[in-house]
Amino acid sequence: MLGRFLVALGGLVVVALFAALLAPFFVDWTDFRSDFEDRASRILGKKVTVNGAVEARILPFPSVTMHDVTVGRDDNGEPLVQVARFSMDAELAPFLSGEARIFDMRIEEPKVRLRLLENGTLDWLRGSNPAIPARTVVLESVRVSGGTVEFIDEQTGRIRRIESLQADMRASSLAGPWTIEGRGVLDGEAGAFSIATQQMAEGSAALPIRTRLMPDMRPFTLELDGTIALKEDRPSYEGRFDARWLADKEATVVNGVKPPRPPEMKGEFSLTNEAIRIPSYRLELGDADNPYAVTGEATLDTGQEAEFLLTAEGQQIDVNRIGNEGANGKTGRDPSLSARQRLMGLVARAAEIPIPSVPGRATLRLPAIVAGDTVVRDIQLDLRPDGGGWTVDKAVAVLPGRTTVEASGDLRLSGDMSFTGDLLVASTQPSGLSQWLAGSVDPAIRGLASLGFSARVDLTPEIQRFDRLELAMGGATLNGRIERQSFVNSKPNITFDLNGNAVDLEAMQAVYSLVAGETSAESFFAHQIGARLTVDELTYSGVTARDVDTTFTVGEEGISLEKLEIGNLGGAVISASGRASGSLLDSSGDATLRVRAADPRPFLEIVRSQMAAHPALDRLVENAAWFENADLTARIAFGESQGGGIGVRVGGTANGSRIDLNYLGEAAEDLFAAPAGQMDLTVENADASILLGQAGLQPLPLPLDQAGILTLLIAQPEGDGAAETTLTFTTDDASVTASGQVSLQAEDFLRGQMRVDIDSSDLAPYLLAGGVQVPALLDGLAVKGGADVAIGDTTVAAEKIVGEIAGTPISGALTVDRGQSRPKVTGELSLGILDLAVLAESVFGPLSDPATGDRNTQPLGMASIAGLDGTVKFTTSRLSLGVGGELTDVSGSLVLNDGSLALEDISGTWLGGTATGRLALTNANASGFAQLKLTIENGDLAAVTPRPGGVPAATGRFGLTLIGEAAGASVDEILHSFNGSGSAMLREVDISRFDLTLLPALTAMFDAEETEITEASVREAIGPLLARAPVRLGDVSVPFNITDSVVRVQNLTVPAGTATIRTDGRFDLRGAGVEISADVTLDAGEEEVTGAEPAFRVDLIGDVAGPLSEISVTDLTNYLSLRAFERERRRVETLQSNVLEKQRLRREVALYRALDLVREETRLKEEEARKLQAAEEARLRALAAERRAREIEEQRLNATPDDGSTGTVAPTGEIEAPEVPAADPAAAPGGGSGGMPVPAQERVTRGAPLPPLKFEGLPGVY
Known part of the structure; x- marks a missing residue:
């Protein structure tokens, strides 16, 4: 921009000087043409020639008009300045006083040719020696119209042109100050300008000048304030500049907040013929009180090897302080824009930046740009102009989501915009990047730990090509090539050839949406597509397929799947191919699909998860084990070849079963909406139990060793009506048929009416295989019969059940509620x-x-x-x-x-x-x-x-x-x-062969025979007596309890006439064993014997049907024996009573005699003891009196009383007699006791234990 200004400024100055120097020639009107040429030549220092007519007049004011005026010639003979018409009007009165006042000067269609020589000087100054007259000249109005300035730079070989030059000038003298305002077009760019000069100071060769440039297509103004001087014939312009961006005229105050201040740049500059130098500049944005500043320097070398350098370094940019625009001003982004649209917008803005026509380098460094919650960090740009664009040596920025963007290559901005080079985008927080780009985060992107790609790219509005592509999404990496083409009036197309370790289609779709700004998969398939994809793992909707290799095309003619090979999809190996043409609702084509799976359950679970819920799919998954080692091939044809419908033929094997399925539907587009159609299925297997599992039952893995055939015929009418269905299961010994109308819709699957008939000679093996336990007590389970079965929402009702089960007739009705x-x-x-x-x-x-x-x-x-x-x-x-x-x-x-x-x-x-x-x-x-x-x-x-x-x-x-x-x-x-309790009430009970009136007969029998009484003799005698008659018990209540499956009756007492029965019993429920013990006590009446009762016990032990009985007669034998003993005892007691009385009397006499002897001996001993005690007491008193007398005498002889007395002390008190021990009776004379003589074996020794007492006789009685 500054270079263009220099050219425009030079041309305007030349024009202004040319016009001003002509004014003084109106003073002398004689020989006007020649004098004008001479004087103008001296003033300009160049040869001035008037080639056209000259018109002049004096009244009413001096006026002159000249045509085709030229100034000087260059080396090629071309005039330096050529003016088509020159005219001016002056005031007459000032001329009379010596002043030239020109109030109107007009210069029309001037053409100026300025040439910058190789040595850096202007050819205008070469050989020039201008002489400006000192006379006062005032220019009130000078108008230039239709001017052209051509600046030829021989150093660079470039030519600059100013066209359509219009200018208004005025000056108070030729030395200034000058004021110039005008418009022009510099190299195709129009704009306005203004120039204001001052007079040069005496002795100075520098002209102070202020210039203002106002481009029409640039939203800024530029002011230059400095001095123009010549140094060694080389012009220079030095000073300061001030560039201001224009404010938005439509900006208004919103909620009391003024619009942000436009950016402003200030700095120093130096313009020479060799370089444009900006030693320093400062760019300010945002609030004037706290602006954001960018500083740097710039240099433009305009010499023979033109080159420029621009550096810019700034602090962190806070866009909130600088000002935002639009509804999304907070974050500085529009979530509706895609990454591609943002890139194109960025390129469009870059195209607005003027591209220097000289080589150079521009460097920009910014730590961060903050826009609301958006931060772009570590911005670095290294650029070089390249004709109609830029060569990007290095472009680096860290976007939201920790996303690093690096680019290098050629950026074309003129003509067809394009970028060719290397591009790297790497994000370690993809969710943050998505939030910034789209305003939301797709769940597939949220699960990625990283996201990025690197490629050699060629990007134009029509073609986006990514070569040597490496695309990373989390742990997945793809390599290959992608190209998209979109031309006017043609369908866009995408081709790609990718291979890698893994790919998540949902994540890839989300990334595509971020780049393309289109969230629907339909936008992708709106392209013509040519694709080849080879990956180790391919994931979509939570399903992972391994070892995937596919090639397909999508075009205006339809879809063609050349190859699809999947090595592992839920354990299944899949291969497919096919083609389809026409629209989605009117398509034709065919396809082949082969599925092989040793264990199909994982594959079937995947199929179920991707399809609409249906009970048949659920059951198929549950019974997947019965389809192991499956190898099935499906051939599908639809459209014209099937009359607008669809035909499916499936054949193969699964778990030893041969499967053959044919389906013919009327409408291909309604394949999954229960279309009208017919299906027949036949499954055969050598083991009929496998057929039960494949039919949807849950049998046990028990082979039936019988071959079976399962057939299913379905005829589905149009609409949602029930389907005519017939199911048949046939083996050698069983046949089951179910036919009727049932629904196949998911919401009411199998609802309907059916007739079920069964005929089997032994259904037990099938029931066992079906997991139903058949009682072992049943020897075979022949079943024959039928029922009308109605299947409802939650109920299955079997009406009119008629048949036989194991030979037992059965009839009735049953309902099973499954709700x-x-x-x-x-x-x-x-x-x-x-x-x-x-x-x-x-x-x-x-x-x-x-x-x-x-x-x-x-x-x-x-x-x-x-x-x-x-x-x-x-x-x-x-x-x-x-x-x-x-x-x-x-x-x-x-x-x-x-x-x-x-x-x-x-x-x-x-x-x-x-x-x-x-x-x-x-x-x-x-x-x-x-x-x-x-x-x-x-x-x-x-x-x-x-x-x-x-x-x-x-x-x-x-x-x-x-x-x-x-x-x-x-x-x-x-x-x-088993534990419990209960009671039994017996009424009118008679116990047979149990006569309890046998005691009189039994005693009479033993009294008469006087035989020896033993248990054997008594048991032998009692048997016939019991069997004589029954016993009547009447009503009996029998309480009992049960413990551990044993019934016990305890202490049951029953009166039975002349006897009492006490019974204890136990009955073992486990083995039907019985143990009963009945104690029978007979009434003896007057024959009662103390210490014995006439009783016997009856024990029943063994099986309840025939227990063994045993009679215990111990008590009865004792009774009879004691009764006989009592009779003998009474006789012996009578004989002994007399002897016993005599013995008593003798013992009594001996007792009395012994007592008299003891009393006499005791009296004698007591008398002797009293005599001995009296003698001892007398002796002791005499001894005591003698001792006391000696003591008194000794006291008298030894004492000398003070009163002269003899000291004799009379005894006082009584003399105590010494204690005399009691006499020992044993010490009596003779040493004898004097008592009753005691035998040596009955004597008692003091301190020794006493002898045992005996009462066989009385003491002393023998």
Whole structure:
């Protein structure tokens, strides 16, 4: 810009000087043409020639007009200045006073040629010696129109032109000051200018001048304030400059906030013919009180080797302080713009920057640019002009999201804008970059730890080419090439050839949206596409495919899939190819798809996750194990070849099954919307159990060793109506057919009406394969029958059930409600026979060990009725209880509750009476429980007692009440842990062959025979006596309790006429063993014997049907023996009584004699003791008196009293006699006691233990 200003300034100065120097020639009008040429030549220092006509007049004011005036010649003979017409008007009065006042001067179509020589001087100054006259000349108005200035720079070979020059000038003298205002077009760029000069100081060769430039297409003004001087004939212009950007005229005050101040640049400059130098400058933006400043320097070498240098360094830019525009001023971005649009906008703005026409280098360094919450850091630009653009040596910036952008290459801004070079974009926080670019973060980008690419790019508005591309998205890396072309009036196209370790299509789509600004996949497929992609892992919507190799094209003619190879998609190997043409709603084509999978479950789970929810898909996934080693090939044809519909043929094998499927639909676009169509499926396998699994059931892996065929025919009408469906399963010994109308829609899948018929000679293997436990008690399970089945939203109802199961007729109706957390069965059934053991096995599993036949001790398995609830009312002719016989004419309810079974409200005939009650069996987590409540009324006692010899052991009626429960982890434990209680009421009880009136006959028998009484003889005698007659007991209440499956009766006492029966008993429910002990006490009457009772015990031990009896007669034998002993004892006692009386009298006489002797001996001893004590006391008193007398005498002789007395002291008080020990009776004369003589063996030694007492006789009595 400054170079252009220098050229314009030189041309204007020449024109102004030329016009001003002509004015004085109007003073002398004689020989005007020649004098004008001479004087003008002297003033300008160049030859001036007037080639055209000259017109002059004096009145009313002096005026002159000249045509075709030239000034000087260059080396080529071309005039330096050529003016088409020159005219001026002057005032007459000033001329008379010696002053030339020109009030109007007009210079039309001047052409100036200025040449800068190779040595840096102007050819205008070469050989010039101008002489400006000192006369006063005033120029009030000088107008230049249609001027042209041509500046030829021989140093660089460039030519600059100023055209359409218009100017208004005025000056108070030729020496100044001058004021010039005008317009012109410099090298095609129009603008206005103004020049103001001052007079040169005396002795100075510098002209002070202020210039202002105002380009039309540039939003700024430039003011230059300095001096122009000649140094060695080389012009220079030095001073200061001030550039100001123009304020937006439409900017208004918003919410009291004034619009930001426009940027302003100030600095120093120096212009010479060789260089334009800006030693320093300062660019200020934003608030005037606290502006943002950029400083630097610039140099433009305009010499022979033109070159420029521009450096700019600034502090951190806060755009909020500088000012934003638009609704997005906070962040300085528009989220609706894509990265491509932002790039094109940036290039468009860069195109507005003037490109220097000389070589050079520009460097920009900024630490950061802050715009609201957006920070662009570490900005570095190294640029070189290159004709119509820039050569970018290095461009670096850190964008939001920790995104580093580096670029180098050629940026073309004129003509077709383009960039060719290397581009690197690397973000370590892709979510931040997305938030900044798009205003939101795609979930696929949020999951990326890094994002970036590097490539050799060629970018134009029509073509975007990325060669040597390396694209990194997280841990995924792609290498290859991408090119996009978009020309006017043609469909855009994209081609790419990529390979790498992994790619996430959702992440790639999100990145494409950021770059292209289009969020829909349709925008991508709106292109014509030619693609090849080879990756180790390809992920989309959470699904990962490995070893992917594909080639496809998308164009106006349709889609062509040349190849798709997937090495692992959920464990499946997939290959596909195909083509399609036409529109989406009217397309034609064909495709081939092959799927191979050893374990298809992961692949089927992927298919289910990507398709609309459907129960059939769920079941297919659940039963995927039955399709192992699948190898299926599908051939698809649609469109014209299928009459506008679609045809699918699938063939192959899976788990040994041969599969053949044919489908024909009417509309290809409605393939997944239940279109009208027909399908037939045939599956054959040598193992029919596999067919059950492939049909959607959940069988156990138990081979059936029978081949089977499964066929399915479906005819779907138009609309949402039910489909005509027929399903057939056939083997050698079984056939199942279901036909009717069912819905195939997801929301009401399989709802409809069907007729189901079954015929099997043994259905047990199929039920076992289906996971249904068949009771081991059933030897084969022949089933034949049918039912009308209605499938509703949550219910399956079987009406009109008629058939036979294991030879038992069955009829009724059942309904299964699937809407509950567990299926619930309700209904009514009529059965021929019902076995309780079968029901128990359905809960607890096998009751017996299959190997030994004993009760099963293995842990309980899962109940076959687990997961099933319901209540079924039933009637049956017989309910088998095993060893308990049968209930007949039974009615009740079968209640199921997730592994538990209860027979509620049972009523029937049992043991000759009416039985009611409840039985509950539960299997909870392999723990078994049983509960029983039983009531029997008016039962026949003879039916439950043994019948030895065909005669009932007891007769009468009975009632029974029983409550009990059991628990255990096996069948054996449950049978061993039954506990409860109850009571039995016996009425009119007679016990046969139990005559309890036998005692008189028994005693009479032993009294008469006088035989030896032993248990054997008594037992032999009592048997025939008991069997003589029954005993009548009447009504008896028998309470009992049950512990560990043993029924116990304790302390039961029953009166029986002349006897009392006390009974204890136990009955083992586990083995039907009985132990009864009855203690019978007979009434002896007057024959009662103390210490013995006439009693005996009867023990019954063994099986309840025929227990062994044993009679214990110990007590009865003792009674009879004691009775005989008492008779003998009374006789002996009579004989002994006389002898005993005599002995008593003799002992009494001896006693009295001994007492007299003892009393006499005691008296003598006491008298002797008194005499000895008196003598001893007298002796001791004499001794005491003598000792006292000696003491008094000694005191008298030894004492000398003060009063002259003799010192004799009279004794006072009494003399104490010494204590005399008691006399020892043993010390008496003779040493004898004088008492009764005692035998040596009966004597007592002092301190020794006493001898034992004996009372066989009286002391002293022999």
